[in-house]
Amino acid sequence: MIASRALVLPLVAAITFAVGVSSAQAEPAQPDTSATLARIRDAALKDDWAFQRLADLTDKIGPRLSGSPQAEAAVAQVAAALNVAGLKVTLQPVKVPHWVRGEERGELVEYAGRPAGITQKVQLTALGGSAATPAKGLTLPVLVVHSFAELDARAAEAKGKIVLISVPFNQLLADNGRSGEAYGQAGEPRFRGPAALAKVGAAAALVRSVGGADFRIPHTGATVWDENGSKIPAAAVTAEDALLIERLNAQGPVTMKLTLTPQTLPDADSHNVLGDLVGSEKPDEVVIVSGHLDSWDLATGAIDDGAGVASAMGAVRLLKSLGLQPRRTIRAVAWMNEENGTRGGKAYFEANKNTLSNQFAAIESDSGAGRPLGLLAHITKDSMPLVAPLQKVLGPIGATAFELRDNPIGADISPLQRAGVPGFEPLLDTRSYFNYHHTPADTLDKVDPENIRRQVALLASLAYLLADLPEPLPRLPVNAKDDD
Numbered sequence: 001m002i003a004s005r006a007l008v009l010p011l012v013a014a015i016t017f018a019v020g021v022s023s024a025q026a027e028p029a030q031p032d033t034s035a036t037l038a039r040i041r042d043a044a045l046k047d048d049w050a051f052q053r054l055a056d057l058t059d060k061i062g063p064r065l066s067g068s069p070q071a072e073a074a075v076a077q078v079a080a081a082l083n084v085a086g087l088k089v090t091l092q093p094v095k096v097p098h099w100v101r102g103e104e105r106g107e108l109v110e111y112a113g114r115p116a117g118i119t120q121k122v123q124l125t126a127l128g129g130s131a132a133t134p135a136k137g138l139t140l141p142v143l144v145v146h147s148f149a150e151l152d153a154r155a156a157e158a159k160g161k162i163v164l165i166s167v168p169f170n171q172l173l174a175d176n177g178r179s180g181e182a183y184g185q186a187g188e189p190r191f192r193g194p195a196a197l198a199k200v201g202a203a204a205a206l207v208r209s210v211g212g213a214d215f216r217i218p219h220t221g222a223t224v225w226d227e228n229g230s231k232i233p234a235a236a237v238t239a240e241d242a243l244l245i246e247r248l249n250a251q252g253p254v255t256m257k258l259t260l261t262p263q264t265l266p267d268a269d270s271h272n273v274l275g276d277l278v279g280s281e282k283p284d285e286v287v288i289v290s291g292h293l294d295s296w297d298l299a300t301g302a303i304d305d306g307a308g309v310a311s312a313m314g315a316v317r318l319l320k321s322l323g324l325q326p327r328r329t330i331r332a333v334a335w336m337n338e339e340n341g342t343r344g345g346k347a348y349f350e351a352n353k354n355t356l357s358n359q360f361a362a363i364e365s366d367s368g369a370g371r372p373l374g375l376l377a378h379i380t381k382d383s384m385p386l387v388a389p390l391q392k393v394l395g396p397i398g399a400t401a402f403e404l405r406d407n408p409i410g411a412d413i414s415p416l417q418r419a420g421v422p423g424f425e426p427l428l429d430t431r432s433y434f435n436y437h438h439t440p441a442d443t444l445d446k447v448d449p450e451n452i453r454r455q456v457a458l459l460a461s462l463a464y465l466l467a468d469l470p471e472p473l474p475r476l477p478v479n480a481k482d483d484d
């Protein structure tokens with residue numbers, strides 16, 4: 001043990017998160033564990049089972065929005081695959097929202113300098129949960145604002161208009177490896193703009209598409225409505241068309257004809273799919289390794305989150321195929337409804353909230369199919385030495401950046417983390433993720449099979465290490481006010 005600590009500590013010391021690492025509270029992995037982890041990694045790098053499942057999901061089923069027949073076909077497909085892989089499969093019931101896209105058209109019908117008979121078509125797509133316009137559409141003046149502060153200042157002007165909130169995506173930030181931050185900033189108008197516009201009496205909400213795509217494709221996603229507020233038609237226009245509207249608007253009033261006919265149907269029955277590799281000593285204690293099975297409806301959800309769910313399934317199946325059985329159970333989970341409700345994660349939490357001590361740790365992969373760089377961990381600082389042996393194992397694939405996070409990571413496993421369960425997520429290269437995410441271009445060809453092999457190597461070795469730890473993993477402080 002002393003010898004293996006000596007091996008581990010220089011690695012830990014070399015990385016930025018590892019402030020104040022105390023080896024007193026953590027027993028690093030035994031040498032034979034390191035050999036097993038290396039064996040797992042090497043096997044993953046030769047295995048395309050996960051990529052083949054991703055191809056099945058995207059090419060044979062396609063888009064998988066909650067409540068759709070495709071989402072149910074995906075449940076059946078992955079349950080069958082996990083069953084064939086020899087895992088113990090359970091379908092966990094989840095009631096999901098059922099929103100269906102309709103027609104969506106935008107046209108600029110009045111603007112300064114418009115030649116007689118000429119209109120300009122605008123490329124747009126409804127946001128998930130959008131209300132509908134009348135079937136014949138709305139024809140109204142457009143107000144353009146660039147921030148919530150400007151919206152506040154011009155709230156009176158917004159009444160009865162189609163309002164575009166145009167905030168650009170900071171691609172430089174994304175190029176510098178901070179795409180999540182860029183998404184958070186540019187996404188704010190999408191997340192809460194439509195509700196704010198409904199409140200001031202706007203007739204419809206438009207946002208500039210989030211992300212770095214520059215092929216005039218729209219970016220959909222969920223928007224958050226006030227529980228007691230009204231809903232209005234809400235759509236994302238492409239970045240190019242937001243700029244067109246801004247240019248014309250600078251020359252005089254612009255009028256748009258907007259038609260959106262989505263429907264919100266009654267909640268539908270669906271499922272999380274669970275596949276267990278049952279533990280040898282503590283079968284009731286569970287390490288979750290997961291991704292989400294549902295996707296937006298514009299494309300086939302290859303990077304969001306087919307790659308994550310296929311890699312998670314592939315990780316557990318790989319361990320099974322190698323004949324490995326760690327102390328605790330490793331549970332592959334294909335979550336339903338991450339995109340527009342996270343009902344799957346909430347249902348799992350509800351089903352397990354009285355026996356949370358059995359939820360040992362949770363991993364979710366939901367950041368695409370980029371090259372793995374390392375892992376993110378929402379765990380106590382004292383836990384870091386327990387996972388440090390992985391850095392050496394993941395060195396050959398360049399995935400040695402281990403970063404500690406203060407907040408829950410992974411939407412579906414966040415309720416578990418708020419209740420004390422340690423959480424993990426692969427740290428992936430996401431510099432180009434938001435070029436495709438939630439757009440019609442999120443398709444299988446964007447995925448490099450080598451990156452899926454590497455992601456499986458990371459997930460499988462991390463899950464095995466956690467599930468076979470001799471000691472418990474320290475729990476996170478419980479955030480009682482945030483347990484939804």
Ligand SMILES: [Zn+2]
Pocket residue numbers: 292304305338366
């Ligand atoms: Zn996702």
